[in-house]
Amino acid sequence: MKILKFGGTSVGSAERIKGLLEIVNPAERQIVVLSAVAGTTNALVEIGQAFLAEKKDEALALTKQHKDKYELLIQELFTTVEGLSKGKQLIDYHFNYIASLGNEMFTSVEEKAILAQGELLSTTLFHFHLEEIGVPSVLLPALDFMKIDEDNEPMVDYIGEKLGAILDLSPANTLFITQGYICRNSFGEIDNLRRGGSDYTASLIGAAIRAEEVQIWTDIDGMHNNDPRIVKNTSPIANLSFDEAAELAYFGAKILHPQSVFPAQKYNVPVRLLNTMDPAAAGTLISKDGGNKGQIRAIAAKDGITAIHIHSSRMLLAYGFLRKIFEIFERYKTPIDMITTSEVAVSLTIDETRYLADIIKEVEDFGRVSIDNEQTIVCVVGDFSANMHGYAARVLDAIKHLPIRMISYGGSDYNVSILLDSEHKTEALRSLHNRLF
Numbered sequence: 001m002k003i004l005k006f007g008g009t010s011v012g013s014a015e016r017i018k019g020l021l022e023i024v025n026p027a028e029r030q031i032v033v034l035s036a037v038a039g040t041t042n043a044l045v046e047i048g049q050a051f052l053a054e055k056k057d058e059a060l061a062l063t064k065q066h067k068d069k070y071e072l073l074i075q076e077l078f079t080t081v082e083g084l085s086k087g088k089q090l091i092d093y094h095f096n097y098i099a100s101l102g103n104e105m106f107t108s109v110e111e112k113a114i115l116a117q118g119e120l121l122s123t124t125l126f127h128f129h130l131e132e133i134g135v136p137s138v139l140l141p142a143l144d145f146m147k148i149d150e151d152n153e154p155m156v157d158y159i160g161e162k163l164g165a166i167l168d169l170s171p172a173n174t175l176f177i178t179q180g181y182i183c184r185n186s187f188g189e190i191d192n193l194r195r196g197g198s199d200y201t202a203s204l205i206g207a208a209i210r211a212e213e214v215q216i217w218t219d220i221d222g223m224h225n226n227d228p229r230i231v232k233n234t235s236p237i238a239n240l241s242f243d244e245a246a247e248l249a250y251f252g253a254k255i256l257h258p259q260s261v262f263p264a265q266k267y268n269v270p271v272r273l274l275n276t277m278d279p280a281a282a283g284t285l286i287s288k289d290g291g292n293k294g295q296i297r298a299i300a301a302k303d304g305i306t307a308i309h310i311h312s313s314r315m316l317l318a319y320g321f322l323r324k325i326f327e328i329f330e331r332y333k334t335p336i337d338m339i340t341t342s343e344v345a346v347s348l349t350i351d352e353t354r355y356l357a358d359i360i361k362e363v364e365d366f367g368r369v370s371i372d373n374e375q376t377i378v379c380v381v382g383d384f385s386a387n388m389h390g391y392a393a394r395v396l397d398a399i400k401h402l403p404i405r406m407i408s409y410g411g412s413d414y415n416v417s418i419l420l421d422s423e424h425k426t427e428a429l430r431s432l433h434n435r436l437f
Contacts, residue, residue, distance in 0.1 A: 003214045005033040005180060005202035010217055010276040011122050012038035014076035017129060023217065023279050024175065026135050031176045031205060034126060035198040036118025037073070040066070041181075044118055047098060048111040056102045067095040070121070077125060083132040087125060094121055113190045116143075119179035119198075127177050137175040140166060146183035146201065148191060154183070154200075156263060160208035167209070178205075199257035203271065207263035214264055214271045216256065221275040222284035223248060223255050225298040226433045230426055234433070237298060238282060239290040244297055244381050245271070247415045251300045251337075251379035261286065296382035296391060296436050301425055305337065305375040306356065307405060309347045312367025321366070322346065328362045337377060338408045338417055347406055349377065349419060372405065376425040378418045380432060385413040392416055398435035399428050 004024060011017050011034055024032055036044075043066045050059035074087035094117045101110045123139060130137045145162035147155045167176070180198025185191040193200045199216055206214035220228070222236035223245070240248070242265035249256040255273060264271045264286070274283040310325065325346060329336055332355040339348040350356075356371075363369050380395050392409055395416050406419035420428060 002030045003202045003206045003211050006217045008035045008038035009219045026175045029174045033180045033202045034122045035180050037122050040118035048114045051106040116182040116190050123177050123179050138170050138173045140178040142179040150186040154204050196257040199260040203260040203263045206269045207267040217274050217276045221281035222273045231433045240286045241290045243414050245286040247381045248300045251302045298381050300379050302377045305349050307349050307372040309370045311345045374422045376422040378428050380416045398432045
């Protein structure tokens with residue numbers, strides 16, 4: 001069985017929803033994972049924030065405004081009276097539900113319930129469309145099998161067990177449709193895998209049922225060797241290893257959710273990145289042996305980075321110092337991206353600043369703290385194993401004219417990461433591209 005995930009732009013209009021059948025083969029056993037229609041999640045976030053701020057009238061106005069867009073969508077999607085009637089009942093049900101949440105105490109629980117409505121709408125609309133044109137399909141409610149534990153980690157064995165049992169109920173069916181992004185938490189409440197989580201859903205399903213392949217369909221023909229929005233003449237990469245893809249996704253390659261590589265890697269399920277707008281394009285295949293040895297493969301950049309520098313003479317020969325520092329970040333569940341150390345200082349970077357003030361207050365017990373905001377990590381991915389010579393020097397030579405704040409090298413065999421002020425990001429990406437490719 002294959003898993004096919006389609007993002008918001010791939011279901012962004014009635015025409016594109018209908019066009020999915022040019023890619024989806026109903027005769028082949030597969031699970032189709034859909035994101036919400038483009039723009040829906042942003043609108044639902046706005047509605048939820050209005051409810052949280054106790055601006056009920058504003059929230060209801062936004063709800064009506066977004067429902068009107070779906071009214072137009074179903075007019076274009078369905079061609080029969082029955083199909084249109086079912087589509088109308090569907091959007092009435094979901095938007096009435098959203099509006100009703102303003103009549104009770106509104107918390108983050110209700111907010112997550114609102115965010116789930118986008119995927120519930122897109123999958124059911126696609127299912128109804130297939131029904132209207134006579135293509136059999138089975139709608140699989142993700143809330144029946146997608147679950148995260150108390151640490152917000154997906155329960156892969158649980159997902160496999162529950163989903164396997166549901167699939168066994170339809171042995172004669174080949175086409176299954178389910179929601180990306182949404183799940184239940186350890187309390188049984190509606191929750192989600194955070195923005196971009198539909199990729200993660202597809203990868204988790206693929207891992208849980210040991211799928212033949214996971215396909216991520218987007219609006220770009222595979223992962224490129226640099227950011228095509230900034231750098232000219234970039235090109236898609238035909239093959240990547242799981243480790244290379246994970247580095248690129250984490251450090252800014254927008255085409256793939258950062259966490260989506262790991263489940264597929266653990267269970268050795270190939271992931272293919274493909275273009276909905278150009279289905280014939282080869283795309284990028286991510287697999288166990290996909291990387292080309294002895295090459296620099298790609299460059300990515302991650303914005304919104306904050307650097308924290310801790311200066312402490314007590315660090316000299318003091319065992320346990322770094323552990324104490326890391327424990328502070330662990331307590332506030334704040335991941336660290338990069339770290340460099342010396343005898344009297346440690347510098348590290350984060351992209352989650354929700355608890356920054358609290359973290360700094362505790363870290364100041366260990367020494368003098370300084371902060372750099374508006375930083376960017378530029379990550380160069382390729383074969384940087386110990387037996388390769390000169391690649392790191394080429395990277396640094398390409399940006400020798402720019403002020404570098406931190407360098408991370410040797411933490412893995414796959415990347416060199418450089419921290420610099422965000423104002424130098426564009427120049428860094430272009431200089432590296434010209435020098436390395």
